[in-house]
Amino acid sequence: MQIPSLKNIVSPQEWRLRCDLAACYRLVAHFGWTDLVFTHISARLPGDEHRFLINPYGLLFDEITASSLIIVDQLGNKLNDSAFPVNRAGFVIHSAIHAVREDAGCVLHTHTRAGVAVSAQKCGVLPISQQSTFVRASLGYHDYEGVAVRDEERPRLQADLGNSSFLMLRNHGLLTVGPTIADAFLAMYLFETTCQIQLSAQAGGELIEVDTAIEQGVGEIAQRQTEGQGGTFVWPALLRKLERMGSDYQQ
Numbered sequence: 001m002q003i004p005s006l007k008n009i010v011s012p013q014e015w016r017l018r019c020d021l022a023a024c025y026r027l028v029a030h031f032g033w034t035d036l037v038f039t040h041i042s043a044r045l046p047g048d049e050h051r052f053l054i055n056p057y058g059l060l061f062d063e064i065t066a067s068s069l070i071i072v073d074q075l076g077n078k079l080n081d082s083a084f085p086v087n088r089a090g091f092v093i094h095s096a097i098h099a100v101r102e103d104a105g106c107v108l109h110t111h112t113r114a115g116v117a118v119s120a121q122k123c124g125v126l127p128i129s130q131q132s133t134f135v136r137a138s139l140g141y142h143d144y145e146g147v148a149v150r151d152e153e154r155p156r157l158q159a160d161l162g163n164s165s166f167l168m169l170r171n172h173g174l175l176t177v178g179p180t181i182a183d184a185f186l187a188m189y190l191f192e193t194t195c196q197i198q199l200s201a202q203a204g205g206e207l208i209e210v211d212t213a214i215e216q217g218v219g220e221i222a223q224r225q226t227e228g229q230g231g232t233f234v235w236p237a238l239l240r241k242l243e244r245m246g247s248d249y250q251q
Contacts, residue, residue, distance in 0.1 A: 005251055006067040017043055018066035020181045020235075021053050021106075022249040023242055027185060028110070029061035030245070033192060035111035036060065039173070040090035043106045043181055044098055050074045052098050054091070056084030065251045074099060089148040096154035097161060097177060104177045106184035114195040115174040124168060127210040128201055131194040137215045140164040144171040166191055182231030185238070 007015055021043045028034060028041065037058055045051045053069045055061070071079040076091045094107050118125065125136055142160035145153050161167045165187050167175040174191050178184030201207055242249065 003065060003068045003251075013046060015066065017045065017181075018053060018069050019250050021069060022064050022066040023239055024106070024108070024181050024185050025055060025061040025064040026242055026245075026249045027238055028108075028188075030241075031189075031192075033110045033112050033188070034061045038087070039109050039111050040087055040094065041106065041108045041181075041184075042090070042094040042098065044104065045071065050098060051079060052094065054086060054094060056082055057087040057090070058084050065249055067251060092148045092151065092154060093157065093175070096157045099154075100158045101161070101163075101177060103179050105179045106181040107175065107177055108184040108188045109169075109173060109175045110188065110192070111173040112192055112195070114199055115168075115192060116172065118195040118198055119168050119173060120171050125194060126198055126207065127212055127215070128207050129194060129197045129210070131190050131197060133210055133215045133218050134190050135166050135194045136212075137218045138163075138165040140167045142167055142169050144169070178231060180231060182235035182238075184231070186231035186234060 006018070010018070021041065024041055033039075037055075037060060040055055042052045042054045045053060051071050051073050054072055055064055056068050056070055059068060068082070068084075070082045070084065070086055072086055072091060072095070073079060074095055076086065076088075076095065078086060090109075093109060097104050097107050124141060125132055125139060127133065127136055140160050140162055142157055145156070148157075161175075161177070165177050167177070169175055174188065174195070176184045176187035176191055178187055
């Protein structure tokens, strides 16, 4: 499937954002976090118009390219030509968050087996791993209301997320927010790994919980571990991994 390149049509800043978002879709596919075509990642475009890029609904994540991404506004209108629609649930969730979180440069949502499994547990995320301490320090929960296609759910999504970086959608999946695409991706890596560890640990013996006092100040520790760069510390290495796999996401 050939989609005309937008490289010389959009601004260099938008093209860089498109390439990073397409890379994020490819990495999500590589790590096995996809649910066919039914989840979504968005990235806010610069400016005051509250426009964001999102996937063309119907493409697998390993098919997405920089030029195939669709621009939508806060009303769900497509602002560039595309033969593909926008996932209604994707629009409701992402537009709700972008509308109230000026720091939300990227919103990443998954339906992984581990993520949905933990989201269905009353206990939520348990403090049983180093990874969980980073997640629990900035974690919200949102109760399941059915497939997220109704605008009236938006205020509750916004309230339940608050200022958190991680949101567990009960009986549904995981969501992360970051100032950059790299930050949202690293947050999801931690969130997904936390859930996988929890399920594995629960299959064994009695659990040892981490002292919740350790969760205090983990944000500062995370910054120290990434030399103050957050997700951008690991992003170049991930892009090199994609280059070794093939760079057609930049088309």
